[in-house]
Amino acid sequence: MALVAGMRVGSRVLFRPWAWLPGAALGRKESAARGRVGARGFGSQRVLVEPDPAAGIAVMKLKSPPVNSLSLELLTEFVISLEKLENDKTFRGIILTSDCPGVFSAGLDLMEMCGKNPAHYAEYWKAVQELWLRLYLSNLVLIAAINGACPAGGCLISLTCDYRVLADNPKYVIGLNETLLGIVAPFWFKDTLVNTIGHRTSERALQLGILFPPAEALQVGMVDKVVPEDQVQSTALSVMAQWLSIPDHARQLTKNMMRKATADRLVKQRDSDIQNFVGFISRDSIQKSLQVYLGKLRQKKG
Numbered sequence: 001m002a003l004v005a006g007m008r009v010g011s012r013v014l015f016r017p018w019a020w021l022p023g024a025a026l027g028r029k030e031s032a033a034r035g036r037v038g039a040r041g042f043g044s045q046r047v048l049v050e051p052d053p054a055a056g057i058a059v060m061k062l063k064s065p066p067v068n069s070l071s072l073e074l075l076t077e078f079v080i081s082l083e084k085l086e087n088d089k090t091f092r093g094i095i096l097t098s099d100c101p102g103v104f105s106a107g108l109d110l111m112e113m114c115g116k117n118p119a120h121y122a123e124y125w126k127a128v129q130e131l132w133l134r135l136y137l138s139n140l141v142l143i144a145a146i147n148g149a150c151p152a153g154g155c156l157i158s159l160t161c162d163y164r165v166l167a168d169n170p171k172y173v174i175g176l177n178e179t180l181l182g183i184v185a186p187f188w189f190k191d192t193l194v195n196t197i198g199h200r201t202s203e204r205a206l207q208l209g210i211l212f213p214p215a216e217a218l219q220v221g222m223v224d225k226v227v228p229e230d231q232v233q234s235t236a237l238s239v240m241a242q243w244l245s246i247p248d249h250a251r252q253l254t255k256n257m258m259r260k261a262t263a264d265r266l267v268k269q270r271d272s273d274i275q276n277f278v279g280f281i282s283r284d285s286i287q288k289s290l291q292v293y294l295g296k297l298r299q300k301k302g
């Protein structure tokens with residue numbers, strides 16, 4: 001059975017990774033009612049969700065060891081969990097964190113981008129786009145509790161959140177380091193960064209592929225707060241309380257006003273963005289660069 005299914009909304013086709021799941025044929029309301037999260041919690045193999053319905057929040061923990069690299073499976077499960085929480089009116093906010101010690105997320109899974117065929121690259125990129133669009137335009141308050149290293153795609157995920165708390169550990173670097181791998185951050189990665197830290201700082205950070213340690217990340221505005229490691233979760237909770245003190249409708253409309261134009265830029269050119277990615281990643285020179293980078297990562301251990 002195909003993993004990817006498309007749904008046409010207006011002129012765009014949405015990636016619906018869950019479309020093959022039982023119940024996918026149900027209407028949105030019915031499906032949401034059946035899938036109500038409640039207090040018991042739910043999750044999947046790679047995404048653990050700990051709901052606190054009384055507080056209206058859930059803690060979502062990525063748990064795809066060893067480094068939460070964003071495989072197609074993790075992306076798919078992430079979107080499903082997000083949709084469940086979005087569809088359940090009980091929830092107003094999510095704290096996004098990692099269950100893998102020392103790593104928030106190692107970013108896109110290099111194995112998904114190496115030695116595969118164009119159809120696979122296209123499917124993978126569509127899933128990356130879908131996760132970004134859903135996170136970036138989420139109506140929920142998203143707080144990233146960054147309890148580990150946060151390079152590239154991991155950084156992108158944190159940048160879609162409304163607020164970032166980073167644990168104060170020199171190993172927990174954060175940034176879009178794509179150029180160090182010999183690849184190029186796509187325009188929507190760049191836009192997300194520019195919207196967070198401004199144009200000039202982004203220009204330097206992106207060209208040099210800078211991975212900022214906590215104090216510098218705070219200084220450039222890549223994160224909003226740096227706290228001792230054992231206070232990341234409690235800080236995220238108190239920041240969440242502050243954000244939830246704002247009436248949802250006013251906050252959501254404001255968030256949408258701030259972000260929609262950036263998201264629309266990708267929505268309008270999803271297909272060409274996929275083609276660009278497939279063409280770029282399929283180049284021999286790029287494949288070679290990625291293999292060299294993977295080799296270095298593996299050598300680091302030995």
Ligand SMILES: CCCCCCCCCC/C=C\CC(=O)SCCNC(=O)CCNC(=O)[C@H](O)C(C)(C)COP(=O)(O)OP(=O)(O)OC[C@H]1O[C@@H](n2cnc3c(N)ncnc32)[C@H](O)[C@@H]1OP(=O)(O)O
Pocket residue numbers: 066067069070102103105106107108109110111149151152153154177178181183184185186276277280281294297298300301
């Ligand atoms: C013209 C323009 C057109 C546009 C074209 C678009 C082009 C593509 C854009 C792509 C965009 C985004 C890029 C990414 O997100 S790429 C991923 C970048 N990630 C990184 O650079 C991070 C790499 N990892 C690390 O630095 C470290 O692993 C860590 C996260 C700091 C953790 O360190 P650690 O010591 O705890 O763990 P380590 O021993 O290094 O790793 C354990 C095993 O995991 C493997 N691994 C690590 N990262 C990845 C990854 N991203 N994907 C897959 N596998 C990964 C590592 O190799 C180890 O494996 P093994 O145990 O040796 O087998």
